[in-house]
Amino acid sequence: MSAIPLSHVLILASILFTIGFAGVIVRKNTLFILMSLEVMLNAVGVAFIGAGSVWQQADGQVMFILVLTLAAAEVAVGLALLIQMQKRFKSLDIDLLSKLKG
């Protein structure tokens, strides 16, 4: 049994997730949206590690490693898309992307 109660770990994870979610919703700069996504994925990792440490199972860390690879792939594709966006619009404002419709 871990020394830190699971509920407190989950509270930390949900606070971090909410901060990241607010960043994704509120910010207009696409680079900040990607950073907020990183914060959200990190919060998911906190929840997995906390659950794994409470039940003394290594599954939590395995899931954390999978989340880590997901974050790496997501950032690679996202930043490449941002480079394209910077090339075309000369700006990182996400509102410019609404021109894509139709």
Place this chain on the structure above:
Amino acid sequence: MNIATDGLIMGLNALQLMFYFAAILAIVASVKVVTGKNTVHALLYLVVSLLAVAVCFYLMGAPFAAGLEVIVYAGAILVLFVFAIMMFGLGQDETLNSPVSRGFTLSNISLWMGPSLIALLLLVELIFAIDNAAIQEKLTANVIHAKQVGILLYGPYLLAVEIASFLLLAGLIAGYHLAKPDGASVANQNETGEPL
């Protein structure tokens, strides 16, 4: 007041208190990431936030995950961000938002003071955790070793590892294709003889 805080410290144990401290640092740094104006400064706070979460992992008895967090998140992914920001060439945007740096003013200090202060607090906390025998005893009692993780990763979760490797391959190809300069695709079209 003093007696009350002493009682609180006795009631909660030192390990728990250190976890809450690192958690508060992580939350503060994350808020600074989301509310930041300058991209590079927000990135600095993101590194500090990831380091704080790594300390949390260490205190939760997952030192392997803490190491991975520092190496992959704070090392690799953040370096990717820094290189991308360099490629954007945001020169004008950055100077618009950043304060004027003349001399040794207060606003000039506060730019790097925040992240370095939080990082220093994390370092002090980590040294305290490593140095304190009681905390070490409690940590080693419920640590999950990397060996267990490895056995599980290449046993029941083998298929998930394969899928993750496909995901990374897809990320590699997409990153190469999307970040390719425009000139490269034009040259290819010329070689294949397609009309431009």
